[in-house]
Amino acid sequence: MTQRSIFITGGGSGIGRATARHFAARGWFVGVGDINEAGMAETLALISGEAKWAGRLDVRDRAAWDKVLAEFAAAAGGRIDVLLNNAGVGTGGSLAELDPDEIDRCLDINLKGVLYGAQAAYPYLKASAPGSALINLASAAGIAGSAGMSVYCATKFGVRAVSESLDAEWAEDKIKVASVCPGFIDTPLLNGTGNRKSNEPIRERVKAAGLEITPVERVAEAVWEAVHGDKLDYFVGATARRMAFAKRWMPARLRKQLRSSVRPLGQ
Template sequence: MALRKAVFVTGAGSGIGRAIAQKYAHEGWFVALADVNEKGMEETVAGMPGGFSYSHKLDVSDREAWDEALRIAARAAGGRIDCVVNNAGISLGGALEEYTLEEIDRIIAVNFAGVVYGAQAALPWLKETAPGSTLINTASAAALHGMANQSLYGATKAAVRSLTESLDAEWAVHGIRVRSLMPSFIDTPLLQNPPNRTRNVKIRDTVVEAGLEFTAVEVVADTAYAAMSSEQTHHLVGKTARKLSFIAKWMPGTLKKRARLLAQAHDKVSGR
């Protein structure tokens, strides 16, 4: 009897990570959840079929912790990991001069270094289940073109996009696919936070003021599952992401105007 396939999902305590974990579970996979939010992971598991999951508290910016988490997850899954979803991330917005040093270091550590650490730690496990194993990195439509008040967030996601392309080329020899998800605005708990410590307006309020649409987390989860069997490296998620991609390629001037509109909306809801 073939072993049940196993996926390891970071940021699985809420939002996109929760939706992806639940999608794989309902498709019959063993799901290993990782997050710093243990209560959130419990809530994720409550929406999954019972008996085929494992939860591990993990700070993705800790390289050594990655090795331990994957080793224990693989043991719980019966000795294999077929897919790793590098999804954990944090948001940071506002003008660059508003960021504290701690905020700058943290977003780079989680959104980029954490993805690099996850990829490096996952490689030996994915080699064992190749060909057909997959690394999925959550980038963002913010990687398509820089937007006002998203300088570091967009930069980390652009770095994830580039890393995905490089690793897809490097790991092809092993039979491992590397894919990115590039969603636009997703109505997750991240958007309920202010963009940085100097502001008290939720990120979500700025998105609404700018007239931008939200994409359901379930759409991202479905895209992640489909990405494993796709030859396409990057996967745009939602109408806004597809529009941004088209405009960035064919009408960059229009995209610059849109970036300024978002900046104005940010200032308006912040009372500036």
Template structure:
């Protein structure tokens, strides 16, 4: 286990792959001490080997286990002298399908990882964040937090919750000298995507496939900024504005041109014939 020895430090969940892995690499290249946490033990071992054991601490962690999360934060604090410059709540899972057809247990697991896991992390890390000047609590939300996305309804709901939590805490945490912000990524080419999704994505526009290193770059920029919401790619902010200003029009656009438009039309026709 490495020691920070005065270096700035970042605690990253979901660090074994995708956006978390790229963030760990980027911050390590900038001279930061990295805490990497994931359920993927093999991926963490590879990360530790890549960064060097003197530059990081890695630990297998299920973010839904609050006791385990608190123990991981305690170990991190031992290595950093009780400091944490940046908490990156990044771990997340997805489950797709029509809500009426999905196994309810799968939906609950998404809530547990994507939202309860974030609550666990912020609560556990807050003493270290408070003890560190200019610290940042940074969380992965999603473009699906701009408007509720059909086909990933519960996932989308958890990301709306993350966005709302971040907004509230960005105000509350001013009282204790901690900043809060989030990133709303679009289609990021990571293992969470269904097979072939990135290859079949549009080549242009807000839903083009984006390499995960672009999110890592945003995490780096966010540490030096007071900006609240970060969109990757940036044009996703227009979807957020549209959903706020014209929710009914946004709803109709998803229903008529979105990926579920065909299924919705079939369901309507079936209901008509049944009637």
């Protein structure tokens, strides 16, 4: 039987690393892309065997996408079955105080990078369909907009919109498309401050707000479920599930809660 393959962006740490290990343990050929070459080497070192590959990739570079996917496909026996668009950065704080380059960086990596990846991966996914999949990492921030997260929420709402559009657009090609929407996940992203004007780690703000931090392995499991399931959205963690429920059934109550919530993350 032909070995299936998955290419994962942001594979040098966090969700990307956990997903690489999860799929590799189940016999898949795993490729990771990242700008963090040391991180990718650490990820590959955690995977036994030879069914693994890494290539430097800045998801903002459309030409680089074509190059790295061609190289990965060649290493994986000429096929790509799944692309996980996972690479992302966090940006938080009052919109009025964000520097333009912080806004651009978040939009370019979190949203344009997903579009570029989908476009570049399409011919490979079409060739390996049925059974191929595009999985996009969204967030609970793509379910409801929170204070101090306007730019980040815009990207994650956008990721869900891209997924929904391509689910329809690629249906005739039999390519599965889904979004995975975690709440707060135990990754290095929580160690950041949200924006350069803050020095308080996001992790401390999450704990102070009484919100749960979900183990990163749970997201890897959700990606596996998305590849093999038939839903459009996969909500990971209690926060994401509660927010999705409230947004659908109690939108006015959720809006009131968000407007009276604690100060924005990143401030």
